Amino acid sequence: MKIAIVGTGFVADYYMTTLGNHPGLALAGVWDRDEARLQAFRAFHGVCAYPDLEALLGDPAVGIVVNLTTPESHYEISRRALAAGKHVYCEKPLAMSFEQAQELTLLARQAGLTLAAAPANGLSDAHDLVVQALRDERIGTPRLVYAAMEDGPVFRDKWASWRSRSGALWPGLHEFEVGCTLEHAGYALSWLVSLFGPVESVTAFAALTFPDKGPGTEALAMAPDFSVGCLQFRSGLVARLSSGLAAPKDRSLQVFGDRGSITVRDLWDNRSAVHLEQVEAPRPLLGRVLNRVEARLGAALLWKPAPGRRLKYPAGARPSLPAFPSQIDFARGIAAQVAAIAEGREPVFSGELALHITELALALNGARELPQPYRMRSSF
Structure with a gap:
């Protein structure tokens, strides 16, 4: 076509x-x-x-x-x-x-x-890997999800000089006006609703936390640069999603179930590292050693590996992808x-599902003007 x-x-x-x-x-x-x-x-x-x-x-x-x-x-x-x-x-x-x-x-x-x-x-190889683990009930019934779309303090970087391969400038000023939630929350929402179904209500908070984003931004009418929302799914599952432009870069997703957890390191990576931790399984040696080190030091370590063991991807051709950080097959x-x-069927992210994701992003971005909790009007 x-x-x-x-x-x-x-x-x-x-x-x-x-x-x-x-x-x-x-x-x-x-x-x-x-x-x-x-x-x-x-x-x-x-x-x-x-x-x-x-x-x-x-x-x-x-x-x-x-x-x-x-x-x-x-x-x-x-x-x-x-x-x-x-x-x-x-x-x-x-x-x-x-x-x-x-x-x-x-x-x-x-x-x-x-x-x-x-x-x-939401059509990535990593998504398929998580879908299979959930279908196999490897963590039991999912109960809670933590998702993050934190892009790091880009306004302190040299964003005005960023260009695409063909020379187009990164639209930084416009992104500050539209807001990081409308720009980025969809990357997490596409995973959440395709894995766990429609959302019933959202309790959200949004704020403009850094009004001064450097030269050239003084006259901008800026959208919130931080939002956090708790999503109540019709299935009973609860998810927390944060989006921002100041905290360290974090595009992870963690699913907690009755019998374990699944951790996806980067939702912007087609083949992100995915770790599975099961309550009844022995813990990896490195994790056990680091826990003992923390106990001996009496302090938490700044870095620890993702809990559980890394899942393997099936063999297959690797698609051509953009460079880090946007390693997504956009087409x-x-x-x-x-x-x-x-x-002759409905595409996955279309129609009522696309509307549901859009409404969720708008509800998170507009949390300051909407009644809380916000009751979803769309479903799929």
């Missing part, structure tokens, strides 16, 4: 890096409202560029429009693409309000089209959408 990309900014190069992993995807062309950025992208990747959005949407060869624009443009671009009869794959979030996101899912359903959403890390979500369309 042929796809067309709208938006050739920083994240678009991640999609181009991983497009070759999926021979079933063919890129018809790209468009961006920034002509200089569009031409730089076109020249670097050797792809065709459309003269305008109307030409892209009017191309009968295009089956899926990949919406990689800024979050506040997601609704309008996706709405126009659906109206033109195109399936849509949209970067997160679907829209900046629940009502707009809900409208998009309804438009897609009425038109017999699919509206799928990023992130694709895998589009490929999964194409496969679902061919088979």
Whole structure:
């Protein structure tokens, strides 16, 4: 199936890096409202560029429009693409309000089209490994989850000089305005809801903790740079998710069950280290030794290995991935959408599921204005 990309900014190069992993995807062309950025992208990747959005949407060869624009443009671009009869794959979030996101899912359903959403890390090899461990009941019934999307103090780094492979600048100022929760919480939420089902309610807190993010940010209307939420799932499971731009980098997920725990080191790594600890199993030697060292010192060590033993991945081809820290197969979500369309079924992260993830991210980001606990309006 042929796809067309709208938006050739920083994240678009991640999609181009991983497009070759999926021979079933063919890129018809790209468009961006920034002509200089569009031409730089076109020249670097050797792809065709459309003269305008109307030409892209009017191309009968295009089956899926990949919406990689800024979050506040997601609704309008996706709405126009659906109206033109195109399936849509949209970067997160679907829209900046629940009502707009809900409208998009309804438009897609009425038109017999699919509206799928990023992130694709919920389709990773690491996710598959955790799914299998849970299906095998290796930790019993899951009861509690800790998840983190802490990106580190990027505002103290040289972010103004960061560029993608084709030369697009990292949109730091815009990310500070939109907020780390809307930008990053979806990477954890895609795992949580696909593993444990719909969320019933969210009790959240959000705040702007570092209003001074350096030169050039003085006049910005900044979104919260920290949020934490406790998610009550319909299954009874409880999860805590934190997102921020100040604490040390941490993109881990820990699942605690009746008979043990599963620890995923990095949700941004397609083949992240995954450790399984079982209550009845003997503890690894290194962990036992370090516990004795702590007891003898009378102090906690700064570093300890993940609890349990590392799970092995099945043998298989390694996909081409972006460099650290974004080692995600970004195009895998589009490929999964194409496969679902061919088979006449709903793609995994689409429709009501995509709406549910969007509502969760909006609820976490807007915690200061919403009643607590927030009762979810969507389900899947």
